Amino acid sequence: MDDLNGCEVCQKPANQKCGGCHSIFYCGKEHQRSHWKKHKKFCRPFEMANDDNVGRFIKATKEIEEGSVIFEERPLSVSPMQLTLPVCMGCGNHVTAEDVHPCPKCGWPLCGEQCESNPNHVPECYYTSKIGQKVSITTFDTIHPLYRCVGALRCLYQKQFAPDVWRKIEKLESHCKLRKGTDGYEQDRLCVVDTIRNFLKLKEFSEEEILRCTGVIGVNAHEIPLSTPSQVGLFNVTSIFEHSCRSNAYKTFSMAGQVRVIAGRKIDKGEHISICYTEPLQTTLFRQKHLQRTKFFSCRCERCLDVTEFGTNVSALNCQSGQCKGIVLPGSFENENAEWCCKQCGSKQTAEFVMNAMKRIGDDLVLMDKGSVEDCKQFLDHYSTLLTPNHAYMIDIKLALGQLIGNGDYSLKTVSVDDLLLKKQLCQDVINIVNIIAPAEKRVIGIMLVEIYTCTTELQRRKLHKANKDPVSMLTECTTILRQAVRCLQHEPEVLFEGKLYLQALKDLKKLEGCNQLLIQNPSLLMK
Numbered sequence: 001m002d003d004l005n006g007c008e009v010c011q012k013p014a015n016q017k018c019g020g021c022h023s024i025f026y027c028g029k030e031h032q033r034s035h036w037k038k039h040k041k042f043c044r045p046f047e048m049a050n051d052d053n054v055g056r057f058i059k060a061t062k063e064i065e066e067g068s069v070i071f072e073e074r075p076l077s078v079s080p081m082q083l084t085l086p087v088c089m090g091c092g093n094h095v096t097a098e099d100v101h102p103c104p105k106c107g108w109p110l111c112g113e114q115c116e117s118n119p120n121h122v123p124e125c126y127y128t129s130k131i132g133q134k135v136s137i138t139t140f141d142t143i144h145p146l147y148r149c150v151g152a153l154r155c156l157y158q159k160q161f162a163p164d165v166w167r168k169i170e171k172l173e174s175h176c177k178l179r180k181g182t183d184g185y186e187q188d189r190l191c192v193v194d195t196i197r198n199f200l201k202l203k204e205f206s207e208e209e210i211l212r213c214t215g216v217i218g219v220n221a222h223e224i225p226l227s228t229p230s231q232v233g234l235f236n237v238t239s240i241f242e243h244s245c246r247s248n249a250y251k252t253f254s255m256a257g258q259v260r261v262i263a264g265r266k267i268d269k270g271e272h273i274s275i276c277y278t279e280p281l282q283t284t285l286f287r288q289k290h291l292q293r294t295k296f297f298s299c300r301c302e303r304c305l306d307v308t309e310f311g312t313n314v315s316a317l318n319c320q321s322g323q324c325k326g327i328v329l330p331g332s333f334e335n336e337n338a339e340w341c342c343k344q345c346g347s348k349q350t351a352e353f354v355m356n357a358m359k360r361i362g363d364d365l366v367l368m369d370k371g372s373v374e375d376c377k378q379f380l381d382h383y384s385t386l387l388t389p390n391h392a393y394m395i396d397i398k399l400a401l402g403q404l405i406g407n408g409d410y411s412l413k414t415v416s417v418d419d420l421l422l423k424k425q426l427c428q429d430v431i432n433i434v435n436i437i438a439p440a441e442k443r444v445i446g447i448m449l450v451e452i453y454t455c456t457t458e459l460q461r462r463k464l465h466k467a468n469k470d471p472v473s474m475l476t477e478c479t480t481i482l483r484q485a486v487r488c489l490q491h492e493p494e495v496l497f498e499g500k501l502y503l504q505a506l507k508d509l510k511k512l513e514g515c516n517q518l519l520i521q522n523p524s525l526l527m528k
Helices: 029-039 120-130 144-160 163-170 182-197 207-222 285-294 351-367 373-382 392-404 417-435 442-467 470-490 497-521 523-527
Strands: 046-051 056-060 068-073 077-080 222-224 231-234 249-253 259-263 327-330 340-342
Touching: 029 249, 056 144, 077 144, 120 144, 144 163, 144 182, 144 207, 163 182, 182 231, 207 231, 207 340, 373 392, 392 417, 392 442, 417 442, 470 497
Parallel strands: none
Antiparallel strands: 046 056, 068 259, 077 231, 222 231, 249 259, 327 340
16 A cells, blocks of 8 residues: 555545645544644645755645645744844834833843843843943944844854754855855955954854854845834745746745745646745846845746746837837847847847946936836836836836825825826736736735726716716726735735735725625615
């Protein structure tokens, strides 16, 4: 008898799979129920595997529906960003000279007494207290160098006092050999190693160990956006999910700081489960350089290998040769010095020309006021001759403008019909592109859907006011849009903008569904 087809409890022949992971079998519901308390810690719809090219990866053991929580995990270690203004060592929120509460034991900044006992603060408090010299931070409006050592220090604490956690941290990749000679590596050697070994007098930790910790954090840490500013966390299993610029899953966080991996689309059984390590709405050149600099690998996902990015031309330029309407792209993004060529007329541009153009436009993006409707409109108009409509820079501005129109100082009711239609079109443009190049970016899609809903509501209100249109179609359309938005934003923590947007969308959806139900039950209301 095949062991895989033996009941997990009694080992007798079994053909009933666990519905959660599809990895183990039971002979009946009684044994499944009795085994659940033990199995629930390991019941996951995926398994780890190995590949000569990819290394360790995670694949689905069953079909996973879009929006399902694939996995949830507590961090092994949480720490502030290396380069940060002074923050509370407990909750991670920014502190000022007016509200800082120095820890009475070690002097590290806290936001109040409630964070004195926060578990995150234990490592640096323990080590600093031992030397009998408190930390004194008095400037709060500039990046403070002392914070560079906190992440490594908290990892090293696990080595001394939590060996089970340390063994998991040790297994994470540090890429120390590749990092040697980089500015970051040298800064870590000069600042982090010196602080830990000399200021804190922790000679028991070698330079190599400390630098390995900084490498592990740099390569594997995930941003946890639950505080202001964000903190970073190391996660055991989440670090194994492979990268794809067109991932099928995405990360979010619970209010307790647990990472949640969510299916961004339906994932088939046996399919690799991936998340995105970089900015998915950026150009291929940007994504590749970012991954090389921070993760030390070149991405060869299906999106990166297709220069057109599935026909969207997110990284392409418009041909500048005469009246040609062609698209200019390199033969491959693997060679950043490759010539760019128009597929229609064959005219060529040097990589240097393209890089200079991208730098100039990128500088304009940084300097422009993204809070100004007029500035955003001018950007789209000015660069429409050089950039394709779906270029990453254009999508960036469309995303901003779609949220700006009707928000801020001017209510939606004061916006012209033309701008309302523009807002709706811009949001739909963003959704269309995201669905192709990064379908797991549910936050962006959810935000755009809410903006389309508010815009549609206002347009319908004006039609109703002028022509006394039937409200049923309005309710149906708005309800459909909001349901899609709620599905996209349902896993976002309530402290974030997306989480607050979800709560408001859910509230509005319930009102709309109530109105729909009322009209179904009382059709005569339509005559009033």
